Amino acid sequence: xxxxxxxxxxxxxxxxxxxxxxxxxxxxxxxxxxxxxxxxxxxxxxxxxxxxxxxxxxxxxxxxxxxxxxxxxxxxxxxxxxxxxxxxxxxxxxxxxxxxxxxxxxxxxxxxxxxxxxxxxxxxxxxxxxxxxxxxxxxxxxxxxxxxxxxxxxxxxxxxxxxxxxxxxxxxxxxxxxxxxxxxxxxxxxxxxxxxxxxxxxxxxxxxxxxxxxxxxxxxxxxxxxxxxxxxxxxxxxxxxxxxxxxxxxxxxxxxxxxxxxxxxxxxxxxxxxxxxxxxxxxxxxxxxxxxxxxxxxxxxxxxxxxxxxxxxxxxxxxxxxxxxxxxxxxx
Amino acid sequence: xxxxxxxxxxxxxxxxxxxxxxxxxxxxxxxxxxxxxxxxxxxxxxxxxxxxxxxxxxxxxxxxxxxxxxxxxxxxxxxxxxxxxxxxxxxxxxxxxxxxxxxxxxxxxxxxxxxxxxxxxxxxxxxxxxxxxxxxxxxxxxxxxxxxxxxxxxxxxxxxxxxxxxxxxxxxxxxxxxxxxxxxxxxxxxxxxxxxxxxxxxxxxxxxxxxxxxxxxxxxxxxxxxxxxxxxxxxxxxxxxxxxxxxxxxxxxxxxxxxxxxxxxxxxxxxxxxxxxxxxxxxxxxxxxxxxxxxxxxxxxxxxxxxxxxxxxxxxxxxxxxxxxxxxxxxxxxxxxxxxxxxxxxxxxxxxxxxxxxxxxxxxxxxxxxxxxxxxxxxxxxxxxxxxxxxxxxxxxxxxxxxxxxxxxxxxxxxxxxxxxxxxxxxxxxxxxxxxxxxxxxxxxxxxxxxxxxxxxxxxxxxxxxxxxxxxxxxxxxxxxxxxxxxxxxxxxxxxxxxxxxxxxxxxxxxxxxx
Numbered sequence: 059x060x061x062x063x064x065x066x067x068x069x070x071x072x073x074x075x076x077x078x079x080x081x082x083x084x085x086x087x088x089x090x091x092x093x094x095x096x097x098x099x100x101x102x103x104x105x106x107x108x109x110x111x112x113x114x115x116x117x118x119x120x121x122x123x124x125x126x127x128x129x130x131x132x133x134x135x136x137x138x139x140x141x142x143x144x145x146x147x148x149x150x151x152x153x154x155x156x157x158x159x160x161x162x163x164x165x166x167x168x169x170x171x172x173x174x175x176x177x178x179x180x181x182x183x184x185x186x187x188x189x190x191x192x193x194x195x196x197x198x199x200x201x202x203x204x205x206x207x208x209x210x211x212x213x214x215x216x217x218x219x220x221x222x223x224x225x226x227x228x229x230x231x232x233x234x235x236x237x238x239x240x241x242x243x244x245x246x247x248x249x250x251x252x253x254x255x256x257x258x259x260x261x262x263x264x265x266x267x268x269x270x271x272x273x274x275x276x277x278x279x280x281x282x283x284x285x286x287x288x289x290x291x292x293x294x295x296x297x298x299x300x301x302x303x304x305x306x307x308x309x310x311x312x313x314x315x316x317x318x319x320x321x322x323x324x325x326x327x328x329x330x331x332x333x334x335x336x337x338x339x340x341x342x343x344x345x346x347x348x349x350x351x352x353x354x355x356x357x358x359x360x361x362x363x364x365x366x367x368x369x370x371x372x373x374x375x376x377x378x379x380x381x382x383x384x385x386x387x388x389x390x
Numbered sequence: 391x392x393x394x395x396x397x398x399x400x401x402x403x404x405x406x407x408x409x410x411x412x413x414x415x416x417x418x419x420x421x422x423x424x425x426x427x428x429x430x431x432x433x434x435x436x437x438x439x440x441x442x443x444x445x446x447x448x449x450x451x452x453x454x455x456x457x458x459x460x461x462x463x464x465x466x467x468x469x470x471x472x473x474x475x476x477x478x479x480x481x482x483x484x485x486x487x488x489x490x491x492x493x494x495x496x497x498x499x500x501x502x503x504x505x506x507x508x509x510x511x512x513x514x515x516x517x518x519x520x521x522x523x524x525x526x527x528x529x530x531x532x533x534x535x536x537x538x539x540x541x542x543x544x545x546x547x548x549x550x551x552x553x554x555x556x557x558x559x560x561x562x563x564x565x566x567x568x569x570x571x572x573x574x575x576x577x578x579x580x581x582x583x584x585x586x587x588x589x590x591x592x593x594x595x596x597x598x599x600x601x602x603x604x605x606x607x608x609x610x611x612x613x614x615x616x617x618x619x620x621x622x623x624x625x626x627x628x629x630x631x632x633x634x635x636x637x638x639x640x641x642x643x644x645x646x647x648x649x650x651x652x653x654x655x656x657x658x659x660x661x662x663x664x665x666x667x668x669x670x671x672x673x674x675x676x677x678x679x680x681x682x683x684x685x686x687x688x689x690x691x692x693x694x695x696x697x698x699x700x701x702x703x704x705x706x707x708x709x710x711x712x713x714x715x716x717x718x719x720x721x722x723x724x725x726x727x728x729x730x731x732x733x734x735x736x737x738x739x740x741x742x743x744x745x746x747x748x749x750x751x752x753x754x755x756x757x758x759x760x761x762x763x764x765x766x767x768x769x770x771x772x773x774x775x776x777x778x779x780x781x782x783x784x785x786x787x788x789x790x791x792x793x794x795x796x797x798x799x800x801x802x803x804x805x806x807x808x809x810x811x812x813x814x815x816x817x818x819x820x821x822x823x824x825x826x827x828x829x830x831x832x833x834x835x836x837x838x839x840x841x842x843x844x845x846x847x848x849x850x851x852x853x854x855x856x857x858x859x860x861x862x863x864x865x866x867x868x869x870x871x872x873x874x875x876x877x878x879x880x881x882x883x884x885x886x887x888x889x890x891x892x893x894x895x896x897x898x899x900x901x902x903x904x905x
Contacts (some may be wrong), residue, residue: 140491158454158559175757207452239500240495240500241493241497241500244486244494244500245494245495247483247485247486248486248495251479251483251484251485251486252482252483254481255481255482255494256485256494256495258465258481259494259495260466260495261494261495262463315438361857372483373484373525373527374485376485377486379485
């Protein structure tokens with residue numbers, strides 16, 4: 059059935075793209091305040107590992123409740139990524155450190171933390187596992203609406219996802235609405251475009267930068283958790299590349315969270331090409347190791363997208379004018 | 391007058407370090423009145439108004455609004471007293487629309503439709519033309535200014551301060567703005583306009599306050615003032631500086647500029663038919679209001695600015711060859727054997743690299759000389775040490791980053807390097823800006839030495855006293871046009887002051903005729 063195949067591929071793409079969407083929405087909110095946070099891969103890793111470790115310990119507790127099995131990892135993820143966001147803000151907003159250097163340092167740091175707590179520690183304890191597993195928790199996270207299957211193709215297309223998918227899409231839509239239609243969004247855009255003007259208009263520039271960067275980090279952190287749930291535990295070095303894709307998606311979506319939703323589905327599709335192509339039974343014989351080639355596609359597309367978007371000249375599609383520049387009031 | 395003034399300033403003094411920006415200034419403006427504040431560049435007009443709008447805080451003195459003494463610590467305080475200032479550099483966010491910019495920073499319900507309606511209402515009340523939904527980056531300068539003015543009106547300001555509002559406007563836009571300002575005055579608002587253009591003062595204002603070098607000179611009723619009386623108040627009597635000036639030795643034409651036309655990035659004409667000759671062994675001064683095209687002129691000669699039409703002809707003193715430098719890059723100019731030195735206005739931006747030390751900055755001029763792949767640091771090091779010694783540069787060592795030196799020492803390093811390349815033409819833009827007296831005299835002496843060596847020196851200055859004592863001839867430009875060429879030994883300050891403001895007046899008449 060061709061319809062079934064398409065639905066399967068689509069559902070797969072949505073799931074695969076979701077970590078990228080979370081990361082991307084978070085980064086858009088951050089960049090709109092004029093801060094280029096290259097620490098997103100690290101923040102996603104820390105967010106993921108915070109949730110994973112919490113889930114790992116809680117699922118060993120006697121008399122655990124299903125509700126807390128979901129709530130605690132979520133809270134831990136938000137907290138972990140918030141701490142990362144605060145570190146970034148303190149360094150770049152308060153101390154006005156170089157944003158690129160700070161972000162790259164956070165990425166290295168965050169991925170290291172993730173690998174350490176996700177895999178190294180468990181190896182040190184001579185366990186038979188190679189990384190932290192959270193099968194029981196992830197099963198709960200992966201639960202879908204029971205009636206979806208009964209609704210046929212329509213149900214499968216719209217209701218067959220786990221709740222974090224809906225959360226990711228709702229967050230992206232809400233962020234888009236805030237940016238476009240509210241006073242807070244107007245002020246945030248002004249801060250990222252021209253902080254001196256925003257300051258003169260009585261907007262608390264640093265507060266906007268802190269809040270948007272920290273909220274953005276927390277959203278991105280959820281992307282890390284989503285990926286770990288998908289893999290039923292921690293898997294070394296896999297979140298980093300997703301984080302970079304998320305940053306690329308920001309440019310692809312022209313700093314609009316609503317466009318990022320569609321971009322993330324496209325990226326999700328490309329991420330899984332190596333799996334999908336054989337599943338299509340195309341009767342093509344691929345050489346050995348072909349999957350590595352397909353795994354390159356999303357990154358090649360990113361490069362192409364960067365070239366195309368850089369060549370575009372429309373002002374609304376450009377990055378916030380003060381992106382990457384720290385603001386210092388007396389620096390006139 | 392028994393009316394209570396909207397704003398009254400009493401004995402305001404403001405200093406920045408050693409520089410006195412305002413000294414004991416007192417003035418007042420009433421409701422239903424336009425007050426012009428007149429003064430040359432650097433006379434402290436903007437600083438004074440910035441103290442009312444909350445950007446600076448006065449060192450001493452009192453500010454009274456409607457007869458009550460007030461303390462204005464921030465732009466917000468000033469808003470709360472109903473003061474709105476329209477700065478020369480607009481504070482607008484480019485990608486937002488006019489309406490979005492106008493409500494930026496306000497509290498309360500966010501309703502862009504209602505805001506746009508209110509903007510349109512204000513616009514029609516005073517005769518502005520504005521589309522609230524238009525993005526700022528799509529707007530002309532005059533439209534942006536309209537947004538700025540409506541922004542302060544929207545916030546309920548009834549005391550308006552405009553900092554050189556006509557500097558960026560065409561004559562037609564200027565007369566439109568003046569009509570609007572008169573309507574606001576008749577509506578009972580108090581309006582202060584900062585300007586250095588005499589004809590604007592005479593045609594618009596009710597009273598005029600004159601500042602000179604931070605000092606308050608006088609306030610006149612505009613109807614009693616004339617161009618001559620205002621010029622005299624503005625430029626003051628001549629001050630003797632005792633700069634040495636030798637007679638030029640057998641001057642010959644070195645650089646001949648013919649009918650030079652130049653447009654800036656916005657497409658506005660910045661140089662219009664500029665013609666003059668710079669002669670060897672002579673200092674040619676260039677006087678004009680800031681932004682009249684001085685920078686573009688020097689950059690065009692140096693090969694940094696594209697020229698629309700005209701000629702830049704260089705006569706080589708050695709070979710007698712004649713070269714046209716127009717539209718050549720600085721490298722091509724050098725390859726022709728033309729020895730052109732340029733001391734730009736923006737010392738650490740265009741002249742030197744702040745993070746590099748003095749030796750490396752010397753090498754910026756000579757890095758192509760070496761033959762091997764490795765840098766030869768000996769020569770530049772010797773040169774750096776020689777400059778430090780002969781020009782008395784105060785620095786810990788030759789390997790100190792230039793940005794850590796004081797302004798005067800930075801300038802000595804730059805001028806020293808440019809002179810070391812034994813130029814035949816030396817151009818210096820505001821070389822003594824921000825320098826103390828001693829450093830200034832050292833620069834004057836260096837320029838004089840070059841003149842005696844037969845260099846054609848072009849000196850762009852802002853202080854008329856200096857221009858009159860240092861230069862041999864003074865070229866006056868106004869709005870990109872040459873408005874006069876005077877002999878510096880016989881000219882008077884008033885004469886130059888009138889020439890500086892002349893062309894814009896002609897422009898306005900021309901503009902009116904075109905309509």
